[in-house]
Structure formats: C-alpha cells, structure tokens
Amino acid sequence: MGRQPGPPDPAGADGLAALADRVGLPGPLTPARTARRADGGVGVLIGLLADDGAPGATRALLAEWLPGLRAGFRCGGLFDSGLAGYVVGLTHAARAEPKLAGPAAGMRTRLAGWTRSAPWRTDRVGWSDYDLVTGASGVLLAQAGLPDVTPAELAPAVGHLVGLCDAADLPRLRIGGLPVGGGRSSRGDHLDHGLAHGIPGILVALAAAVRRLGHEPAVVVALQRVATVLARSSYVDAAGVTSWPAGSAGADPAGTVRRQAWCYGTPGVAWALWDAGTAIGDPRIAELGWHAMATVCDVWLDERYLYGDGPGDRLGVCHGAAGVLAVADAFARHAGHPSAARLSDHLAALLDRHTDAIGELAGTDLTMLTGVSGVLSVLHTVRGGRRDWLPILGLR
Numbered sequence: 001m002g003r004q005p006g007p008p009d010p011a012g013a014d015g016l017a018a019l020a021d022r023v024g025l026p027g028p029l030t031p032a033r034t035a036r037r038a039d040g041g042v043g044v045l046i047g048l049l050a051d052d053g054a055p056g057a058t059r060a061l062l063a064e065w066l067p068g069l070r071a072g073f074r075c076g077g078l079f080d081s082g083l084a085g086y087v088v089g090l091t092h093a094a095r096a097e098p099k100l101a102g103p104a105a106g107m108r109t110r111l112a113g114w115t116r117s118a119p120w121r122t123d124r125v126g127w128s129d130y131d132l133v134t135g136a137s138g139v140l141l142a143q144a145g146l147p148d149v150t151p152a153e154l155a156p157a158v159g160h161l162v163g164l165c166d167a168a169d170l171p172r173l174r175i176g177g178l179p180v181g182g183g184r185s186s187r188g189d190h191l192d193h194g195l196a197h198g199i200p201g202i203l204v205a206l207a208a209a210v211r212r213l214g215h216e217p218a219v220v221v222a223l224q225r226v227a228t229v230l231a232r233s234s235y236v237d238a239a240g241v242t243s244w245p246a247g248s249a250g251a252d253p254a255g256t257v258r259r260q261a262w263c264y265g266t267p268g269v270a271w272a273l274w275d276a277g278t279a280i281g282d283p284r285i286a287e288l289g290w291h292a293m294a295t296v297c298d299v300w301l302d303e304r305y306l307y308g309d310g311p312g313d314r315l316g317v318c319h320g321a322a323g324v325l326a327v328a329d330a331f332a333r334h335a336g337h338p339s340a341a342r343l344s345d346h347l348a349a350l351l352d353r354h355t356d357a358i359g360e361l362a363g364t365d366l367t368m369l370t371g372v373s374g375v376l377s378v379l380h381t382v383r384g385g386r387r388d389w390l391p392i393l394g395l396r
Contacts, residue, residue, distance in 0.1 A: 038068030041368020043089025078138030264322025304393030
C-alpha cells in the first residue's frame with residue numbers, strides 16, 4: 001500500500017451513539033437535509049443506533065425520517081427513494097420502534113406484488129431495469145437480505161436478471177443514451193462495468209440468490225457469463241492496478257484510473273467477482289477478484305483516489321472512503337485478504353480523523369450512498385456492529 005496506516009485514533013473505540021453525537025447528529029433540520037433524507041439507509045442507521053442504546057438520537061431521526069417516506073416512493077428500487085429501500089429501512093428501524101413492523105410487512109408485500117407484475121424492460125434496457133441503485137439487482141439484494149425470505153419473493157427478480165444474461169456477450173444488457181460512470185457519455189450501446197449501475201451488480205445480486213436458493217443451473221450459467229465478460233474487459237492501468245473501464249465504450253491503459261471506489265472501479269468489481277466465484281465454487285472467478293483487489297490496496301494513495309467537490313464525494317459510500325472501507329472490510333473478513341485488511345484499518349483511521357467533515361455532511365445529507373447514514377453505518381459495522389444490512393451494498 002502506498003501509505004502505511006498509522007495507529008488507530010483512540011476516539012475510534014467510541015460506540016455509534018458517541019460517534020453520532022461527535023459529528024452533531026441528528027442536529028438541526030436544514031432545507032438541504034430535508035431534500036436528502038428519504039432513503040432506506042436512514043432506517044438502517046436508526047436500527048444500529050437503537051442497538052447501541054441511543055433512544056434520544058433514534059427518536060429524533062425517526063421524527064425527521066418518517067415524513068419523507070410519506071411523500072411516497074419514486075421507483076421500485078433500492079435507492080433514490082425506492083420502494084425496496086423503504087422496505088429495508090423500515091425493517092431495520094422497527095428495532096427502534098416496534099410499531100413500524102406492521103408498515104414494514106405491508107411494504108414488503110407490496111414490493112413482492114410489484115416484482116410479480118413484470119415491471120422491468122427486457123429490451124433496450126436502462127439502469128432502472130437491472131442495476132443495483134434503482135433496478136432489479138438492488139431489489140433482489142433488498143429481498144435476499146430480509147428475514148425469512150421465500151423463494152417466491154426472489155423468483156421474479158432472479159428470473160428477470162437471468163433472462164437478461166441469455167447469451168454469452170450479454171447483448172440484452174447493452175445500454176445506449178445513458179452516461180457511462182464518471183460522467184462520461186457513450187456514443188453507442190455499451191455494457192456498464194460499475195457495481196452501482198453495471199453488470200457487477202448482477203453478480204452480487206445473483207450470488208445472494210444462490211446463497212438463499214442453492215445452485216440453480218440457469219443462475220450459475222448467468223453468473224459465469226457476466227464474470228467472463230468482466231474478465232475479458234480488465235486491463236492494468238499506469239499505477240499497476242487491475243482495472244475496468246467504466247463501460248465497454250473503452251479505456252485508456254496509458255492512464256491512471258482515479259475512480260477506484262464502491263460504485264465504479266476495482267474495489268466494487270473485484271468484490272463482485274470474488275463473491276460470485278465463491279458462491280458457485282468457481283476459483284478462477286474468485287481469484288481474479290482477489291488479485292485485482294490486492295493491486296489497488298497495495299498502491300492506495302488517499303490523495304489519488306479520494307477526491308470530489310465535498311465530503312460526500314471524498315468520504316461517502318458511493319465515491320469515497322466509506323465505500324472502499326466497506327469493501328476492504330468484507331474482503332478481510334470473508335476472504336482473509338491481508339492487503340484489504342491493511343487498507344480497511346487505514347481508511348477507518350482516516351474517517352476517525354475527519355469527524356468535522358462528517359459533521360458537515362450530517363448537516364446536508366442523511367442518505368446511505370452519499371450521506372452520513374452510510375459513513376456512520378460502515379464505521380460502526382467494521383468495528384463489530386451488525387452486518388445484516390450490508391446486502392444493500394452488495395456486501396456481506
């Protein structure tokens with residue numbers, strides 16, 4: 001790793017309640033935060049705070065979060081005020097307020113009915129038809145992480161995603177007229193390679209289904225097809241990192257990939273490959289993910305990879321330190337990955353040193369992917385907190 005981790009900050013030993021207090025959460029309700037609070041991730045944080053014995057903080061966040069849910073959902077997906085995200089959030093928040101168990105169950109039934117209605121396109125698809133953030137992959141991850149999930153609940157999303165993988169080169173998953181990750185535009189149809197919006201999201205979703213349903217042959221074939229396409233698309237960038245272009249529209253092997261994050265880049269793709277390979281017992285797929293993760297961990301530089309316009313970009317789950325921390329921690333715990341373990345320690349200590357910036361984020365954005373719910377939930381979990389919410393990030 002380019003920068004060796006220093007000794008952990010003693011403040012990192014605080015519980016979640018103390019950490020939330022240190023960054024000023026819940027704090028005053030601001031217009032900026034009002035616009036960024038209707039997210040299932042807030043419910044996850046409420047549940048984690050309840051586990052940590054913080055009744056005052058949980059009540060305040062519930063009072064702020066629930067009115068946003070009453071505005072209704074904008075899509076069926078996991079994020080962007082989606083129905084699946086509300087199901088997850090209410091399920092976790094019910095640990096703090098048992099009266100939410102009924103609404104959570106009702107939303108869950110509604111989500112199951114919606115998936116049975118064949119809501120996703122199978123031709124000329126866009127992100128909302130298959131991805132992790134708003135599409136079928138995220139819905140499947142949400143459902144697979146629920147307690148006592150049934151095969152009938154999972155079947156519609158599984159069948160849809162398997163159907164999109166019905167040919168070796170994945171022609172049904174090629175999208176056009178949408179940006180490739182990182183803000184670049186595609187001139188023609190392409191396969192998206194980011195965990196958030198691309199085919200790696202299908203890997204983690206179907207891997208979760210395999211762990212719930214067993215090795216159904218069609219699911220295994222779909223996983224192998226997606227992994228094969230990703231293996232063919234990898235290259236080594238100028239920093240020596242096994243990388244993936246944001247989309248099949250192309251890459252610049254002569255340059256250094258800067259977006260190495262949960263959403264796009266090696267951490268998210270590497271985890272998806274390792275997770276899928278271990279789910280179906282294919283060591284070639286798993287080893288590609290393992291070695292790719294090692295290449296980014298071993299050359300990691302904060303100043304190269306943590307950048308953006310504000311603390312949400314630099315520290316959040318989607319683009320920043322918290323997302324890479326969550327991936328590195330999963331690799332360390334489930335794969336015994338030594339380079340990932342070192343990077344995990346380094347990033348946890350980095351977040352401990354930036355509580356002022358996390359506090360700034362707490363004043364503007366409560367959500368999971370770009371806001372304070374994600375940062376605090378990840379920090380709590382990597383230090384021994386509950387892991388049952390991690391499927392919404394495609395992790396375990």
